[in-house]
Amino acid sequence: MRNNIILSPSILAADFSILGKQIKEVEAAGAEYLHIDVMDGSFVPSISFGMPVIASIRKTTDIVFDVHLMIERPERYIEEFAKAGADSITFHLEAAKEPGNVIDKIHSLGKRAGLSVKPATPIADMVPYADKLDMLLVMTVEPGFGGQAYIPESTERIREARRIFTERGLAADIQVDGGITADNAHVVLEAGANVIVAGSAIFKGDIRENVKNMRKAFAAFEK
Numbered sequence: 001m002r003n004n005i006i007l008s009p010s011i012l013a014a015d016f017s018i019l020g021k022q023i024k025e026v027e028a029a030g031a032e033y034l035h036i037d038v039m040d041g042s043f044v045p046s047i048s049f050g051m052p053v054i055a056s057i058r059k060t061t062d063i064v065f066d067v068h069l070m071i072e073r074p075e076r077y078i079e080e081f082a083k084a085g086a087d088s089i090t091f092h093l094e095a096a097k098e099p100g101n102v103i104d105k106i107h108s109l110g111k112r113a114g115l116s117v118k119p120a121t122p123i124a125d126m127v128p129y130a131d132k133l134d135m136l137l138v139m140t141v142e143p144g145f146g147g148q149a150y151i152p153e154s155t156e157r158i159r160e161a162r163r164i165f166t167e168r169g170l171a172a173d174i175q176v177d178g179g180i181t182a183d184n185a186h187v188v189l190e191a192g193a194n195v196i197v198a199g200s201a202i203f204k205g206d207i208r209e210n211v212k213n214m215r216k217a218f219a220a221f222e223k
C-alpha cells in the first residue's frame with residue numbers, strides 16, 4: 001500500500017504580480033496542495049513573505065495550503081499562520097526548542113503537522129516525533145532559495161525515512177522539496193516520497209503543461 005501522490009507547487013517561483021491568477025492555474029491543472037515558503041532572513045538567508053500574503057490568497061482558493069516555515073522559534077507564530085489560512089504547517093526540527101510541543105500546538109488548532117529536516121540533519125533525529133507526524137519534509141536542497149539542483153544524497157535519506165515509518169506501522173506522508181523536476185521525480189517517488197514540491201518546474205513557462213508533465217512522471221507510481 002502506498003499513500004496518494006500529491007503535487008504541491010511552490011509559489012516562491014510564481015510571478016507575484018499575478019499571484020492569484022497563477023494559483024487558479026495550478027489549481028485548474030490539478031495540483032492538490034499549494035506550497036507556501038515563509039522565510040525569516042535568520043533561519044535562512046532570504047526573506048519571502050508572511051501572514052498578510054497568506055490571508056489574502058486564502059480568500060481566492062480552497063486548495064490545501066501547505067505552509068513551510070523556514071523561521072527561527074516557529075512556536076511563536078503557529079497560531080497566526082493557522083489563522084491566516086494554513087491547512088498544514090511544517091516547521092524545521094533545527095529551529096524549534098521543543099519540537100514535540102510545536103506539533104501538539106499545530107494539532108490543537110486542527111491543522112496537519114509537518115516536521116522538516118535540512119540536508120545535513122540526520123534522519124534519525126526525527127524518530128522521537130515520528131508517531132505524532134502527519135508529514136516529514138526531507139529537504140532535497142539547502143533551504144532558502146528556489147531553483148537549486150537536487151542533492152543526490154537525498155535519495156538514501158528519503159528511503160531511510162520511509163523505512164523508519166514503515167517499521168513502526170506509520171503511514172505518514174514524506175514530502176520532498178528542492179530541485180524536483182519531471183525528469184527526476186521518479187527517483188524520489190521510488191525512494192518513498194509521496195508529496196512532491198516543485199517551484200521552478202511548475203511556474204517557469206507554461207503552468208498547465210508543466211503540471212501535466214509532472215503528472216505523467218507520477219503515473220507509473222500510482223498503479
Ligand code: DX5
Pocket residue numbers: 010011012013035037068141142143144145146147148177178179180197198199200201
Ligand atoms: C527552498 C524552498 C522550496 C523552493 C523549491 O528553500 O523551500 O520550496 O521553492 O524551489 P525549486 O522547486 O525551484 O527547487
Ligand code: ZN
Pocket residue numbers: 010035036037068177197
Ligand atoms: Zn519549501
